[in-house]
Amino acid sequence: MHRKKRVNRMSLYFDNAATTVHKPSVVAKRVAEVLSADSFGNPSRGAHLYSLRAYQVVEETREAIKKLFHATEGYEVAFTNNATVALNEVLKGIIRPGDHVITTSWEHNSVLRPLYQLEQAGAQLDFVTSETSTGCLNYQEFEEKVRPETKVVVCNHASNVTGNVLDLERVKAFCKKYDLLLVLDISQTAGVLSIDLGDEEIAAVCFTGHKSLYGPQGTGGVCVRKDIVVEPVLTGGDGMRSFSKTQPKEFPTLLEAGTANVPGIAGLGAAVQWGLENPAPAQEIVGRYFIKRLQELPNISVYGDMNQQRVNVFSLNIADADSALVSDLLWEDYEIATRSGYHCAPLMHEALGTAARGTVRFSFSRFTTQEEIDQVVQALSEVAGRK
Template sequence: MYYFDNAATTVQKPPAVAEAVYEVLHSGLYGNPSRGAHGYSLRAYELVLEAKEQVKSLFSAGQDYEVAFTHNSTTALNLVLKGLVRPGDHVLTTMWEHNAVLRPLYQLEKEGATVDFIGSDARTGQLRYEELEQKLRLETKLVVCNHASNVTGNVLDISRIRAFCKAHGLFLVIDASQSAGVVPIDVSDGTITAICFTGHKSLYGPGGTGGVCIRRDAPVRPVLTGGDGVHAFDHDQPGGVPAILEAGTANVAGIAGLSAGVSYIREHWQELQRKQAVLSDYFLQGLQQIPDLVLYGDVSGPRVPVFAVNFPGAESTVVSDILWETYGIATRPGFHCAPLLHESLGTKEQGAVRFSLSSFTTRDDLDAALVALKKISALQR
């Protein structure tokens, strides 16, 4: 079997990830962090703090930033967007966005905010960055954007977005679900308000982990409220980042695994970057040689190893089923929770077949996929 659905979740992890989770669950030594002064609680608390430092180092975040752990990037995006945007505020976002951004924004629109979308090219999916200035308003407060598309694999020109936000004093929220651990992200200049990340994809962590690296001075209001282990008699959730984002008990075992995944990436950063670039280039060249295959996105620009393809007239679900049932190749068909980008690419009806790689993908995996696609192409003609 060949796994090409890493943009959804990685199934192959560094051994240290499972070992870290097992240690917490098996040792009987890790209690509830911040819920006691005994050794079990303090040991868990120290583990969570160390994990936060790992994440901050990955993003080159200084003392102006804190990390809050959540279940995934969807939770983090909801907490940040709903915590920052108020009725009357205007938000700029893009056609690249995942429903993890779109649906919170649609909800905020119903509550009095307004949203405008930066368009994308129908052929390449590339953003029309000039629309940022064109759609700016006096009440614009925040820009939220997907750092790397989970459909085309193209990477946002984050430098241009940062310059725009800095020039106009706007909050900038980045969805790094596809880029964290693959593309260098440096928040040290302070222009990014929050980076929302998920653990179970290119950070090689367990499912149900993720979080946000956020500026300490971000004026977020609480979305989820509950226990914090300290201010028991307060009616309101204790303020300040990161506590205001961390109601309830932390997933200590999952955070241990996530920390091990991030540590692995930091230790092997150059090797992983080089390997994924070589695999991505090899696969891209192979795809471009297959007759009748449509490849979406800008093939010349920076990218993460995500590729969306189609055969004209063939439903993406049918092609994906053939790949699995006949060749044992796992892909993701359909719309990838990114409806606006599929509308822009003209794939609203057909969807697309997505191949997504990881550093554990091999050349043999790629060759098997290319051979299968060539055989399907021959059947189409």
């Protein structure tokens, strides 16, 4: 592919599966308020008004998250600085040597690497594989892999490579049948799909604030069922039981050692409240339009199941070109921001047959327009036509 002289056009951002950059204005405003008001101290670290104001910010956000996920009184929300920390805390807190874990080829390294560490410590792992043609899970393998010592099932709610969405009801029924703990990574679905914890079948959902919740980077957490026994991975100050040699066992303190990110949590709370008050439009309309336009182009391979429920994450390749080259051309010549490579999901690429070159990933937000899609398709058409 030959380089083309850069054209003068506005840059377009299509890396929302990594981080959304277009945030509601209330998010920055709320973060700035907390940082600049000279009024917010350390939550749960004092009885004075500065501490109480901060505590109120954290608790209001906690309640907004519970409302978003339709969480019953049987759940508690603990804040972390992203989904990776939340997953590490949950997985390392509940899985012990000898426990058997079933997970999938969809998983991000924020699940895989903690599980590999646990495997080294004596846990046992099995992976449900995916179809090469669509990336869909081979769901019958859940039944094939269950054992008497199986304790936990860990699943990505939606693949950050293909955009395929988990058949959650089927997996929940499987876990209920065998009395297994279901841990769900909702990094790609929180704020996009309805997350309903009302039946209390899910042990924990781990979320991040900076993707489709439209909150600040460095925010996230876990909504965990209170009856789950979790050993704390991080221990430290809780502001209350200073003479105890161990971390308090109660949620959320069990998972919230140290000082909370009050400005970030305030911004996350503003984002979640904004989302609750402004339901997202039918985002699949933009995704369907993108796929329809892609079908007009030659030499484009798109990965995933386009006929089932999905999130707006699309991975593709152009002919036999390396994904990094295509992504670089899109940015340098068209100022279109995409993500190339493996997206921290190596098993998914092995399943799709893209382990050698990765994929170019386009991921949309609720603010993506059809006009922007048209610009992207035009750019892809030109890149695909180069010799």
